[in-house]
Amino acid sequence: MNFSVGYASITSHVFEFNKPSLKLHENVAKLNEIRLESYYINGKLLNMNIYSKTNSLVKVKNY
Numbered sequence: 097m098n099f100s101v102g103y104a105s106i107t108s109h110v111f112e113f114n115k116p117s118l119k120l121h122e123n124v125a126k127l128n129e130i131r132l133e134s135y136y137i138n139g140k141l142l143n144m145n146i147y148s149k150t151n152s153l154v155k156v157k158n159y
Contacts, residue, residue, distance in 0.1 A: 105150040112143040121147045 110117045131146040 105148060107146065107148040110145050110147070112145065118145060121145070 108121065110121060112118070129146075129148045131148075133144050133146060135142050135144060
């Protein structure tokens with residue numbers, strides 16, 4: 097992933113039934129976090145994968 101445009105982090109949410117998008121996310125650059133959440137939508141339980149990548153060059157200030 098190229099952070100040269102100044103992004104600090106990127107997060108995407110992909111439903112489990114979206115197989116092409118899941119495959120894309122799993123093949124992309126090293127991700128910092130992959131998390132699973134579940135939601136009821138129209139009476140169906142759907143799983144969602146949440147992918148995130150953080151730019152290691154960004155310094156976070158603790159106040």
